[in-house]
Amino acid sequence: MSETKVFLLPDLGEGLTEAELVNWLVAVGDEIRVDQPIAEVETAKSMVEVPSPYAGTVAELHGEPGQTLDVGKPLISVTPVGGSMAQQPAEVTAETYREEEKAGSGNVLIGYGTPGGTATVRRTRPRRTLSLVEPAETKTVETGTQPKLTTAADDLLLKRTRVPGKLGAVISPLVRRMAKEHGVDLGHVQGSGESGLIMRRDVEAAINAPAVEPGETPARPLVEPAETSTPNVDSRTGLGIVSRTPVRGVRKAVAANMSRSRSEIPEATAWVDVDATALVELRAELKKKDGHNTPGLLAFIARFVTAGLKKYPELNTRIVTAEDTSGGEQQEIVAFDGVNLGFAAQTDRGLMVPSVRNADKLSARELDAEIRRLTAVARDGKATPAELGSGTFTLNNYGVFGVDGSAAIINYPEVAILGVGRIIDRPWVVNGELAVRKVTELTLTFDHRVCDGGTAGGFLRYVAYAMENPGALLADL
Template sequence: MSPQVFTLPDLGEGLSEAELVRWLVKVGDTVAIDEVVAEVETAKASVEVPTPFAGVVVELHGTEGSTIDVGAPLISVAADTDTAAATYVEEERAGSGNVLIGYGTSAPPAGRRGRRARRADAPARPAGAERPRVRSPLVRQLARKHGIDLATLPGTGPDGLITRADVERAATPETPPANTSTDARTGLPIKERVAVRGVRKAVTQTLARSRSEIPEATTWVDVDATALLEMRAAMAVGDERPPGMLAILARFVVAGLARFPELNSRVDTEREEIQHLDGVNLGIAAQTDRGLLVPSIRGAHELSIRGLDAEIRRLTAAARDGSATATDLSGGSFTLNNYGVLGVDGSAAIINHPEVAILGIGRIIERPWVVEGTIVPRHITQLSLVFDHRVCDGGTAGGFLRYVADAVEAPVRALADV
């Protein structure tokens, strides 16, 4: 019985390939239907891939770190161990050259070559030499695939048993380190090469497209966030944690987008039109070990401050631990970027294409501030808005930014209207 070949399934969102992050099974393992066999990373998220077949893994198609196209073979599974063994026994009786414990082997018919090729540098086994100690037919299959003569391979298992690891080591000889290359322009040695793939590849493509397509402009304002900090502290009820500052700001952003819908839109270049969106999917930029990810709060305009806070915490945690889904990491209509967590005051961010604007908030720091003619210490932050000049002019962008800034400086009054 031929093994069943499971191909990489359609991962949605129009994705055509994925990077193989790691195998969760190895050749010889028995798997059940829907058991996760591999973890792959797309341009959107890390995905665990379950197998639709049950049986014994006979081949893994691809190495960790390689890129696999959707529809290409991922894993081959034989029906079960007994079936696999029977297949190899049948090959043995047909004179394939395989050896199973307890079975003899016949020579191949004249003029017929065995399916397993001997390595060119492998010595022939002397007549009467001891047969290799191999129990698993899957080890034989792996050796045959790589053209390894088991008679020449020392076993590291009990009593000299040849294991799968022995075959894999023989099939993958150590590669000498490559010569250090030199950068042509500077003449400096290249210390490391980092492949651009997965999330980093997606970020690169998105940001490059944003820079090449969007005529962007930036506007910013310094804001007194003292009252906002005081209001947040008052939101703590008993042992309940108060909502995060970002959640409160998110609520003001959503309210601002309702008043300035131009900044919650899309530019359709083919139709030559600007499409204002009904509702807000609020993207939250999150720095992770895998790069910059932007999970989005779907239906953010329908959530309270506490609801937004719960979603921000859930999505940023999922983005950082790699459990965010492709749906979590797509579909945003406007992005909020808290670069203050990086310890910086301001930034001219790049718009998350195909959105048309991004609002950033810097760190909140105590500074001297003039209040009613007197210099007093206040908690100050900077808000910056980068917008697509095709969808609006500075008056609209400034109006939105001023609305959010006023809400930060007088949050209680702002919440009365939202």
């Protein structure tokens, strides 16, 4: 009899620990092949097609559309045809699955898939891998009081939160061992370190948290909400409830990111009105020559921003918490060799912030092309986690919504964001004479821990001067 294989929802990259099941692409009883897309899921970053590592007959679908699934939990069960797995070994591991994706058919997860070639995987030394197939073999761990059974699934929970190219969410062997010995599921522990790094104190807090015994009723709040006989009436306002929308996917990620930004960053805001007439006229002249190939105004402003960040690199940094030599913690300001310029893009799935990699090395024309490309893939839900989570500074053009100014919230963990308002005709004094000019407002919100007002003001005035004198600045860029 063929053994049914259970495929667990894999790590989708960038430390994401859950995904919403949008749509099944297969049904129970269907014959599927290796790398065939089996489901569409929506993460906090993008819409993703999940391919199957198994070939065979679909035995069970674990979840319904609209349900949120945790990474490492069963997604689909597949029964091999003829008692053996076509094109795949009997046991598929998390590590080999990722490796095979890099050299597979190209039918892969958005964000870390294959180019569709026929390259082979080269390994220089054996790797310790974890089975994605359940049930897993159990082993006994001595905790000092009584033996505790653990499984490979427990190990998967300890390892499943990771960020490609960075250290994992749990890097200390001591923290891993402590979590194992006390039965703490690290998949449900919120790390207090940089990028969600789980520290020893986080595991200790989880261990000391009061547990609810089986059959015990959780403590009731001191103040109970007022009861109402009509479930569709809000008890506080007395108004009818039209709808209830779960906060999930992109909106959930945005809410968590903005809340963390406001709670952790001591922000300050500075703004200045800018006479952008010369920039508008320069673009109009270029458009007469190049037509539709002329970069947009945002691309020119982006070029001035990257130049300004080279003069004021404090605004292109990040604050991290690291362990010092004595085992304690200290804050560090991390500077970067280059600028990944994020920009706000409104989509049907909410506000996205894709980033132009190495934007400081691009011309205004190249920036314009990349901004247009990233805007398109973000609106199509196909932006990769790397494209959505690698920014070092954000440019927010809220002027397209007819807004003059806004004290924007910093896109954590960055330390600054520059907003550009609409460009409108306003009275302006030029050489002692009143004139009608094209005026906009620049607003800079910055983390006061990385710099003082002098640095922020210097950067803001630099970008403003560049917009007022674009010809002189572009000649030197």
